[in-house]
């Protein structure tokens with residue numbers, strides 16, 4: 071049947087995409103990725119700084135998701151804590167698949183590869199980056215997929231499951247229509263995007279182990295990352 075994006079859905083897409091483009095890591099932070107030192111310690115420190123800045127950006131973006139601020143306050147925190155890692159995988163994937171005009175793709179990849187993380191985690195991580203790159207997502211799809219990840223009702227400690235589910239479902243409907251309209255030659259494209267969300271959950275589990283291994287090697291995180299990842 072004819073797929074039609076309603077006026078309300080167009081407004082929803084515009085609000086999300088504008089917020090997604092407005093909230094970016096400041097240049098002075100990402101520029102540091104270009105500095106000379108490439109030791110494992112230096113790479114870890116830089117990635118920690120960029121991740122901390124990305125979390126701040128993520129919080130600001132999330133506040134612009136229509137309906138998010140109307141959720142129970144504790145649920146807002148639960149959604150942010152539960153989705154931060156996955157949202158950062160999606161954001162860093164944009165940079166590493168050269169989707170960012172001034173993205174520091176090469177140096178970012180180098181620093182991630184040499185940041186003291188175990189190889190068992192490195193392979194699935196870079197397979198994910200490759201699979202995201204192959205999708206050639208439009209900016210709208212990137213922004214809406216990140217929003218869908220944030221509005222996942224099954225995160226730990228979420229109380230009003232239905233309220234979050236309603237918001238996520240309206241986002242899923244928008245993404246489904248966008249995929250049909252923007253990838254007419256790929257009827258399975260929407261299903262492939264949702265498959266990436268499943269892969270993100272797996273990476274999220276790997277990430278928890280990675281944090282533990284970094285901690286045992288006495289790596290330090292910033293207060294914001296400790297808070298959002300329940301570290302220390």
Ligand SMILES: CC(C)c1onc(-c2c(Cl)cccc2Cl)c1COc1ccc(-c2ccc3[nH]c(C(=O)O)cc3c2)cc1
Pocket residue numbers: 095100114117118120121124154155158159161162165170172173174175178182185291295
């Ligand atoms: C705390 C640090 C060591 C960390 O722990 N896990 C991860 C971690 C890892 Cl590796 C992988 C995936 C997720 C996490 Cl959460 C990280 C580093 O996390 C990030 C790495 C890069 C970026 C990021 C986002 C947007 C960007 N734009 C630009 C630009 O140049 O414009 C650079 C850039 C970098 C964000 C988080």
